[in-house]
Amino acid sequence: MSFDVDVERRIGNADIACRFSAEGGLTVLFGPSGAGKTSTLNMIAGLLRPDRGRIVVDGHILFDSASGIDVAVEKRRVGYVFQDPRLFPHKTVAANLLYGRRDNADTSEFDRIIDILGIGHLMERWPRTLSGGEARRVAIGRALLSDPAFLLLDEPLSSLDRPRREEIMVLIERMRDELGLPILMVTHDSEEANRLGTRTISV
Amino acid sequence: MLSAEQWGVVALSLKIAGVAIGVTIPIAFALAYLLARGRFPGKVLVDGIVHLPLVLPPVVTGWLLLLAFAPDGPVGHVIEAVTGGTVLFRWTGAAIAAGVMALPLMVRAMRLSIESVDRRLEQAARTLGAGPGRVFRTITLPLSVPGILAGAVLGFARGLGEFGATITFVSNVPGETQTLPLAIYSKLQVPGSEHAVVQLALVSVALSLGALVVSELLARRAGRGFHVL
Numbered sequence: 354m355s356f357d358v359d360v361e362r363r364i365g366n367a368d369i370a371c372r373f374s375a376e377g378g379l380t381v382l383f384g385p386s387g388a389g390k391t392s393t394l395n396m397i398a399g400l401l402r403p404d405r406g407r408i409v410v411d412g413h414i415l416f417d418s419a420s421g422i423d424v425a426v427e428k429r430r431v432g433y434v435f436q437d438p439r440l441f442p443h444k445t446v447a448a449n450l451l452y453g454r455r456d457n458a459d460t461s462e463f464d465r466i467i468d469i470l471g472i473g474h475l476m477e478r479w480p481r482t483l484s485g486g487e488a489r490r491v492a493i494g495r496a497l498l499s500d501p502a503f504l505l506l507d508e509p510l511s512s513l514d515r516p517r518r519e520e521i522m523v524l525i526e527r528m529r530d531e532l533g534l535p536i537l538m539v540t541h542d543s544e545e546a547n548r549l550g551t552r553t554i555s556v
Numbered sequence: 557m558l559s560a561e562q563w564g565v566v567a568l569s570l571k572i573a574g575v576a577i578g579v580t581i582p583i584a585f586a587l588a589y590l591l592a593r594g595r596f597p598g599k600v601l602v603d604g605i606v607h608l609p610l611v612l613p614p615v616v617t618g619w620l621l622l623l624a625f626a627p628d629g630p631v632g633h634v635i636e637a638v639t640g641g642t643v644l645f646r647w648t649g650a651a652i653a654a655g656v657m658a659l660p661l662m663v664r665a666m667r668l669s670i671e672s673v674d675r676r677l678e679q680a681a682r683t684l685g686a687g688p689g690r691v692f693r694t695i696t697l698p699l700s701v702p703g704i705l706a707g708a709v710l711g712f713a714r715g716l717g718e719f720g721a722t723i724t725f726v727s728n729v730p731g732e733t734q735t736l737p738l739a740i741y742s743k744l745q746v747p748g749s750e751h752a753v754v755q756l757a758l759v760s761v762a763l764s765l766g767a768l769v770v771s772e773l774l775a776r777r778a779g780r781g782f783h784v785l
Contacts, residue, residue, distance in 0.1 A: 398683055399682075399683075400679050400682070400683070425687070426679075426682040426683055427682050427683075427684075427685045427686055427687050428685075429683075430685070431683050432683075433680070433683040435676070435680065437676070439674075439676055439677055439679075439680040441677060441680075441681070441695060442677075442699075443698050443699060452681065452684050452686070452694075453683075453684025453685045453686070455685075495684065496683075496684075499683075499684045499685055
């Protein structure tokens with residue numbers, strides 16, 4: 354139940370270096386825009402290759418430049434909720450939710466997650482017809498249903514109005530307290546960081 | 557109304573263009589994907605060669621095809637060894653000419669459509685446990701379908717109108733390689749055939765316009781400001 358991250362990567366003229374260790378619960382990566390928070394998440398997810406470093410989650414080595422380990426994105430069992438929902442536009446909400454589902458997954462888990470998120474009534478809808486808050490919840494559901502070993506949340510509350518923010522915040526608190534997955538969340542909002550984070554790491 | 561002979565010309569044209577495009581679709585898509593996503597030395601050259609039939613005088617393309625597919629040519633030699641036949645003066649040769657001439661237009665439409673697929677969706681699919689093959693099958697390919705269809709219809713229209721490369725490559729054999737444009741050309745040589753010319757020309761206009769409109773409508777369905785026309 355832990356993150357152990359030490360990565361370096363040069364993007365353009367900027368050097369991104371991030372180093373932290375965190376036990377279970379929800380860890381907030383806090384800092385101004387452009388500090389490399391999203392890049393760090395991308396490196397942990399395997400979408401961006403660090404120039405040097407080591408990423409260990411829950412005792413599993415995902416990346417280690419010293420020993421040449423670089424686990425493929427699809428094998429990292431990451432539940433990544435991107436800043437934009439990134440729902441597949443040619444698939445219904447139900448098909449989006451089931452995209453990452455494993456064959457042996459049990460249906461009670463599916464029902465429970467759909468229930469927590471309150472998206473049962475959206476199943477037949479197309480992503481373009483969803484509101485921002487609905488799309489965000491579906492994106493969270495899609496990530497959770499892929500049976501992830503850990504969660505990455507990139508500014509999950511951005512571009513939502515007040516009531517929606519509150520709704521998603523309550524949801525994140527439930528995920529933190531009920532699912533038992535290590536969560537790494539990026540934000541630049543100190544209020545969010547204080548309320549949701551088990552601990553906060555400034556970048 | 558059209559005579560039985562004229563219907564025969566229309567049917568032959570549709571068969572040649574249809575077979576040509578059917579065979580060319582996977583080739584065009586592979587090239588489009590390579591040009592949209594690939595990074596390799598000589599990419600500009602591949603791009604140039606694909607586009608060559610678009611700018612080369614069709615008679616030169618036809619002549620090059622003739623050199624390649626002649627019984628002692630590099631490709632014709634192989635075809636004769638394998639099938640014992642030739643594509644010269646045959647409808648299969650006309651289909652090859654139509655496919656080659658349609659290729660650049662098809663690659664262009666498909667490439668635009670592949671380039672407009674949001675890479676971030678593919679990344680999202682990867683994080684959900686899909687390997688590169690599944691991402692291609694379930695995300696990239698379906699999102700490129702409007703462009704593939706638009707390219708196919710556009711290529712079909714181009715194939716129907718093929719003249720210069722065809723007549724140079726496989727000549728003008730009634731019932732075998734005499735497609736609509738070639739039939740119109742032949743009728744123009746015969747005094748008193750104006751009526752037949754008008755009829756065949758109208759069929760040409762109707763088929764080509766129909767294909768263009770269908771292709772544009774398919775492209776618009778893809779959204780994101782994607783156009784063929």
